[in-house]
Amino acid sequence: MDSVTFKNKNLDVAADLYFPPGFDPDRTYPAIVSAHPIGSCKEQTSGNVYGAKLAEAGYVVLAFDATYQGASGGEPRWIEDPGLRVEDFRCAADYLVTLDYIAEDRIGVLGICGGGGYAVNAAMTDRRFKAVGTVTAVNFGRLMREGALSSDTDSDATIRALHAVAKQRTAEARGAEPRVDVALPDSPEKAAELGITALDVLEATEYYRTERGQQPHGVNKSLFSHMGSAIGWDAYHLAEQLLTQPLQIVVGGIPGEFGAYRDGFDLLNRARSQEKDILVVPGQSHYDLYWKPEATEQALATLIPFYNKHL
Structure with missing residues (x-):
């Protein structure tokens, strides 16, 4: 694995490149851009789980930190702006096509959780992405409009x-002073003390706030004053017209409050893609698909043949 940077306008985007076994820079390889969840970073599931396994299967994988987040540049920190997030994908493709060992007509994209929604949206308008995969993808705008910023329900x-x-x-x-929101309790114990019962929040806390998935840049913070663009955004807007690439969706069979299960079927129904499929991994939840071998292995057992066919 190599740590690299590429540019999004004047900002440095931090990324990790994962290489296939026996990598030879004089050969050409298919590539996959892998995108992290909301509040996550490249060292978590997009890189160390899916990136590493896809590299083992023969792909060069670029897992990056969103601009204004993680190790990437941009001030103020922790902006979660869909337009910026989507542009990161285009710049990732810009970087890959400058590498002599990348087959420019064999680039795919994968996104996990909110990164899945962004991956779909990017692929609609950047035709360099030839195949689109999502794992427990969430339409972040839909989630925001359903009250993720408020306890109100009317x-x-x-x-x-x-x-x-x-x-x-x-x-x-x-x-x-900026208002910086932290999406999760400090620990599972704190979640219990607060009386939290929502499955996705409990499992997110168990992942992000323990050794299971904890990383210095996976902080789940957001700058509240810049959330307006997300509230008015739909990851799958125009999918009926513009999303034509082969599409493989993976969701867990245990639905959670963040709505990835229904977002998966919404995307399946809306996508114009002639070749599209959804895998429902039985007995597994949203966060199981981040790290749990029983879940991720089933996802990869579908995703790897999908990319092999289309890249």
Whole structure:
């Protein structure tokens, strides 16, 4: 594995390149861009699990940190802006096509959780991505509109959230301290103390806040004043028209509150792709598909033949 950087405008994007066994730079290889979940980083599931295994299967895999997050550049920190996230994919492709050992017509994309929604959206308008895979992908805009920024549940909660974002952005423009939200409790014990019962939140805490998946850059933070663009975004907008590449969706058979299960079927129904499929991994949850061998091995057993066929 090599650590590299590439540019998104004037920002450095930090990435890890995973290589196939016996890698020979004088040969050409198919490549896959692998994208991390919301609040995650390249050292977690997109790189050390899926990136490493896809490399073992013969692919050069580029797992990157989103701009304004992880080890990538950009100030202020922890911006979660869909437009920026999608542009990262295009810049990742820009980087790959400069490498002599990459077959430019054999580049695919994979995204996990929110990274899956971004991967789909990027592929709609960047035709260098020839095959699209998602693992427990979440349409982040849909999740935001369903109250992820608020405990309110009535129909006006989204509008109130947008007013709060606007108020905070105005305050910060006038010199106030930024509001940085942390999505998860500090530990599973803290989650229990708070009385949290939501499966996805509990399992996210177990993953991100313990040795299971904890990494210095996987901090699950977001800058509240910059969340307006996410609230108004739909990862799968125009999929009925623009998403034509072969598509392999993977979801867990245990639905959670973040909605990856229904987002998977929504994408399946909306995609224009002639070749599209969804794998439901029985008895496994959203976060099982991040790390649990019984889950990830089933996902990869479908994804690797899919990429082999189309790349």
